[in-house]
Amino acid sequence: MKILPLHPADNASPDALRAFLAQCREAARRAGRPQLVSISLAVEALDPLAVLESIFESTEPHFYAERPSTETAIAGAEVALRCEAAGPERFATVQRWVTETLEHTIAVGDVDAPFGGPHFFAGFGFADDAEPGQPFGPASVFVPRWQVSLAGATTTAVANLVVGPDEAIDPLTERVWRAHGKFRRFDYAAPSPAGATVRSRSRSARQSTEVGDYRAAVAKALTRIEAGGLNKIVLARARDVEADQPFHPLEMLNGLRQRFPDCYAFSFTNGRGPSFIGATPERLVRVSQGVLETEALAGSAARGQTATEDAALGAALARSEKDLREQRQVLDDIVARLSALGLKPTFPAQPQVRRLANVQHLQTPIRAELPTQVRLLDVVAAMHPTPAVGGNPRPVAVPLIRELEGFPRGLYAGALGWMNARGGGEFFVGIRSALVEGPHARVYAGAGIVAGSTPEKEYAETDLKFRAMLDAFGLT
Numbered sequence: 430m431k432i433l434p435l436h437p438a439d440n441a442s443p444d445a446l447r448a449f450l451a452q453c454r455e456a457a458r459r460a461g462r463p464q465l466v467s468i469s470l471a472v473e474a475l476d477p478l479a480v481l482e483s484i485f486e487s488t489e490p491h492f493y494a495e496r497p498s499t500e501t502a503i504a505g506a507e508v509a510l511r512c513e514a515a516g517p518e519r520f521a522t523v524q525r526w527v528t529e530t531l532e533h534t535i536a537v538g539d540v541d542a543p544f545g546g547p548h549f550f551a552g553f554g555f556a557d558d559a560e561p562g563q564p565f566g567p568a569s570v571f572v573p574r575w576q577v578s579l580a581g582a583t584t585t586a587v588a589n590l591v592v593g594p595d596e597a598i599d600p601l602t603e604r605v606w607r608a609h610g611k612f613r614r615f616d617y618a619a620p621s622p623a624g625a626t627v628r629s630r631s632r633s634a635r636q637s638t639e640v641g642d643y644r645a646a647v648a649k650a651l652t653r654i655e656a657g658g659l660n661k662i663v664l665a666r667a668r669d670v671e672a673d674q675p676f677h678p679l680e681m682l683n684g685l686r687q688r689f690p691d692c693y694a695f696s697f698t699n700g701r702g703p704s705f706i707g708a709t710p711e712r713l714v715r716v717s718q719g720v721l722e723t724e725a726l727a728g729s730a731a732r733g734q735t736a737t738e739d740a741a742l743g744a745a746l747a748r749s750e751k752d753l754r755e756q757r758q759v760l761d762d763i764v765a766r767l768s769a770l771g772l773k774p775t776f777p778a779q780p781q782v783r784r785l786a787n788v789q790h791l792q793t794p795i796r797a798e799l800p801t802q803v804r805l806l807d808v809v810a811a812m813h814p815t816p817a818v819g820g821n822p823r824p825v826a827v828p829l830i831r832e833l834e835g836f837p838r839g840l841y842a843g844a845l846g847w848m849n850a851r852g853g854g855e856f857f858v859g860i861r862s863a864l865v866e867g868p869h870a871r872v873y874a875g876a877g878i879v880a881g882s883t884p885e886k887e888y889a890e891t892d893l894k895f896r897a898m899l900d901a902f903g904l905t
Contacts, residue, residue: 430534430546430850437470437538437609446609447602453535453592463593465510465530465572467547468605469538472586472612477504477577478686480612481696482679490571490700492550493682494847494857497690500581503847505550505573508700509589512570517557519568520810527806530572531850540850542585544578549848551856552697552705555814555838556831564703564864565840575608586612633673633904640667640871641835643891644884649833654880661758662820662829665875666891667836672868672904678704681865684901689786693857697845705840707862708901710785711817713844714808715855721772721799721808725760725780727817727877728752728791729890732784743782743789751881756780756791758879759816762823763795766811772797787897805854809844818842818858818875839864841873861894863902872898 435449450466457464481493481504490511495502510530514522527549540546551570559566576587588608590601643666650662678696685708686694692708715722730746733739746752760776767774774797783792799808819842820826831837841864846856863872874894876887 430531430536432540433535433537435537437468441609443602443606446606447598449537450592450596450598450601450605454594454596454598456535457592457596458594460533461594462533463591465534465547466590466592467534467536467540468588468609469536469540469542469545470586470609470612471539471542472584474582475577475579475584475586475612477502477579478679478683480504480577481506482683485679487698487702487704488700490573491696491698492552492571492573492847493679493694493696494845494855495686495694496692497686497694501579503544503548503576503578505548505571505576507574508571509574509591510572512568513566514568515558515566519553519557520806523551523568523570524804524806526570527848534850536850539585543580543583544576544585544849545587546850547572547587547589548576549854550697551844551846551848552699552840552859553809553813553844554840555818555842559839560837563837563839564701564866565699565705569699575612577612635673636669636671638669640669644888646833646835647878647882647884647887650829650878651880651882651884653829654878658822659825659829660821661755661816661877661879662826662833663816663818663842663875663877664830664833664887665838665841665873666888666895667834668872668895670870670872670899670904672870675867676865676870676902678706678865681863681902682706684903685898688897688901689861691785692861695845695857695859697840703864703866705859705862705864707859708898709857709860709862710783710790711858711860713812713815713846713856713858714805716799716805716808717853719799719801719852721767721797723763723767723795723812725756725763725776725793725795725817726783726790727756727759728780729876730789731893732787732789739784743784746789746791747780747782751879752791753780755877755879756793758821760793760795762816762821763812767795767797767808770803770807770811771800772803788893805848805852805856809856813844814842815858817877818860820877838873842875861898863898870902874898
């Protein structure tokens with residue numbers, strides 16, 4: 430990526446913008462191919478979700494991720510550039526596309542600000558290939574036309590555009606200048622171009638249908654575990670819900686971020702109608718300034734009604750032989766995968782209890798220095814799917830999941846996140862989630878099955894996760 434020593438705020442006028450874009454067109458002519466042009470600008474404080482909600486269009490791709498507890502959020506919408514891939518090499522294909530795109534990128538403005546510069550928003554499905562009729566492909570990545578992010582007290586707006594060798598500069602200048610004015614003083618009251626409105630959260634479910642027989646699936650999995658060769662398999666339930674009025678996915682997302690501030694609230698859509706939304710507690714991997722962070726998350730217990738009951742449930746979880754064994758399997762698998770990439774992961778000797786709004790988990794944080802030759806997507810490809818959402822051994826567990834669950838996962842338990850131009854980024858696991866379109870939602874919840882599991886207990890655990898999601902969606 431080429432960073433020019435120019436700043437849009439220093440000489441903010443349509444003529445200056447037109448002259449800059451003309452320079453970009455000349456660079457495209459010299460290179461013989463279009464250039465991605467990225468303009469970053471620090472702006473007044475904005476709520477990225479409110480911005481996205483104000484201009485939401487179901488026919489335009491968008492990505493949103495937020496962790497309220499860390500005061501970070503990022504939103505991007507519309508497409509400047511896009512890449513889709515499938516098959517076992519999908520992560521490598523996307524990485525090559527990202528690398529090639531950055532080789533032909535020109536960036537100006539507050540590029541070094543938090544979330545400054547171009548970002549690549551990605552959704553990787555659970556499986557390498559998609560089944561017919563699935564709304565999302567195995568890998569979908571895009572650079573948005575606009576992006577708004579929040580990091581503490583800093584809000585950064587980014588405009589991305591493609592300038593070709595024969596680009597008409599005047600209409601391009603007008604479009605970028607309008608966007609510049611909008612994000613410097615954003616009007617939340619402005620109507621969505623598609624006329625989308627925020628609907629009341631008060632709704633009820635007219636119909637709720639279970640997909641498959643979860644207890645039977647767990648029983649079959651336990652038989653396979655007892656026979657040997659399989660230590661763990663993660664099985665999910667899917668429930669199809671039809672409401673009495675259409676869902677607004679971003680309204681639902683607001684309910685999730687309020688209820689689960691310690692989780693990643695996220696929304697991803699490819700512009701074809703359905704939205705995949707959720708509030709996941711599980712980070713897959715984060716890379717910042719050459720340091721990798723990930724975690725082993727497994728084992729679950731309910732929250733208590735009182736402080737005493739809550740502490741007792743957490744203490745029982747921390748002593749549970751079954752849950753400790755499940756958590757250790759996840760930890761050992763992640764460490765082995767990172768070590769195979771040449772990393773030297775470090776982690777505490779004992780897991781900690783992580784308390785969320787509705788459930789408690791065992792968690793072990795993991796850190797490692799990332800060698801320059803290992804890229805973020807190399808790590809994602811090596812780790813996905815972790816035993817926390819797939820099983821162990823992976824070659825045995827993962828093919829069995831589709832057979833036992835009875836439905837395609839799509840983006841459920843997939844890897845979603847973003848990458849920047851500096852090699853950093855963050856991916857999380859798409860659990861505690863739902864696929865939403867109109868008044869229809871397919872809600873997902875899963876649990877790890879190991880020796881000692883019982884069909885009734887795992888059914889109750891997934892029920893707990895379902896209830897939390899439906900409450901956040903305003904379903905009564």
